[in-house]
Amino acid sequence: MKNVFLYAIxxxxxxxxxxxxxxxxxxxxxxxxxxxxxxxxDTANSTSAITSSDFSITExxxxxxxxxxALTNDNAKSASEAGNALVAGFTKxxxxxxxxxxxxxxxxxxxxxxxxxxxxxANAGNIQHQRExxxxxxxxxxxxxxxxxxxxxxxQDFCPMYNxxxxxxxxxxxxxxxxxxxxxxxxxxxxxxxxx
Amino acid sequence: MQKKVRxxxxxxxxxxxxxxxxxxxRNKDNGQLSTLxxxxxxxxxxxxxxxITNSCYDCHSNNTRYPxxxxxxxxxxxxxxxxxxxxxxxNFSEFGNxxxxxxxxxxxxxxxxxxxxxxxxxxxTILHRNSKLTQQQKRKVLNWIDSISKNNE
Numbered sequence: 001m002k003n004v005f006l007y008a009i010x011x012x013x014x015x016x017x018x019x020x021x022x023x024x025x026x027x028x029x030x031x032x033x034x035x036x037x038x039x040x041x042d043t044a045n046s047t048s049a050i051t052s053s054d055f056s057i058t059e060x061x062x063x064x065x066x067x068x069x070a071l072t073n074d075n076a077k078s079a080s081e082a083g084n085a086l087v088a089g090f091t092k093x094x095x096x097x098x099x100x101x102x103x104x105x106x107x108x109x110x111x112x113x114x115x116x117x118x119x120x121x122a123n124a125g126n127i128q129h130q131r132e133x134x135x136x137x138x139x140x141x142x143x144x145x146x147x148x149x150x151x152x153x154x155x156q157d158f159c160p161m162y163n164x165x166x167x168x169x170x171x172x173x174x175x176x177x178x179x180x181x182x183x184x185x186x187x188x189x190x191x192x193x194x195x196x
Numbered sequence: 197m198q199k200k201v202r203x204x205x206x207x208x209x210x211x212x213x214x215x216x217x218x219x220x221x222r223n224k225d226n227g228q229l230s231t232l233x234x235x236x237x238x239x240x241x242x243x244x245x246x247x248i249t250n251s252c253y254d255c256h257s258n259n260t261r262y263p264x265x266x267x268x269x270x271x272x273x274x275x276x277x278x279x280x281x282x283x284x285x286x287n288f289s290e291f292g293n294x295x296x297x298x299x300x301x302x303x304x305x306x307x308x309x310x311x312x313x314x315x316x317x318x319x320x321t322i323l324h325r326n327s328k329l330t331q332q333q334k335r336k337v338l339n340w341i342d343s344i345s346k347n348n349e
Contacts, residue, residue: 112295112298115298136305
């Protein structure tokens, strides 16, 4: 009995001596990399579609469309699966064949898109939340297509109602409107804005 | 029987004492705001600064105001876990490190989380009563974030 107690004290003293490493705020301030990118002239104005064989957004597009169709069908679980596939797709995409400028553009888009895909994957029980992230993800994917081109015929659709009337876009492989933001509630609401 | 109870009690106390020894580094910036800090990038009005310091920065910046029970384990462990997770999602202290695109989508995320009442977290506001946003504060935050996010476009 007494032994247990003594042992505990001995051990705690030992640990106390070892645990005082002060690793203050590992990831706090990195002032040098201060790219306060207020004036980042990003988004979609590049005309040079990439035809390199190494780099292709085809797989990403296919997973994105799966995600879109899952949301259209009000299926949060398969949306979550497609979200996971998207994260993997963005992570493994080889960017070596891109120019520095294109690489930068891609990394910027993919960092953001990956985060939204992660949230969609993690929220298999909350389709509203998945749709919120899908709205921003769609903007990223739209810019991805405008920058890197697509072999597949795609449409940019617009739902004027979503996000308290601010509206949101989505990318579709069909000309027919099938709204992923409201699913079966308002399936045919929206309009084609642009063709790729 | 009595002996057994005493053993359990002793072991319990021993474990409790033992885990007190684990005190990881604190999430403190000691008043040194980096140029990447949100408040250095945007002109945050004072009244708003108070609100976000009060309701957001404990988990979403490099500077946490630790309450007294933060020095007692296992409260500390739970808190560190929350802070780590919070900072991974959004860190106001390093807002300038995000690309323009991500800054915009963080702002958008703030609007959605605050509007839906998901943030600040319920588990946080029951312990920090004055961190809960009133309707008026909520509107103030939303309007302001909305305005800067429009300016960014």
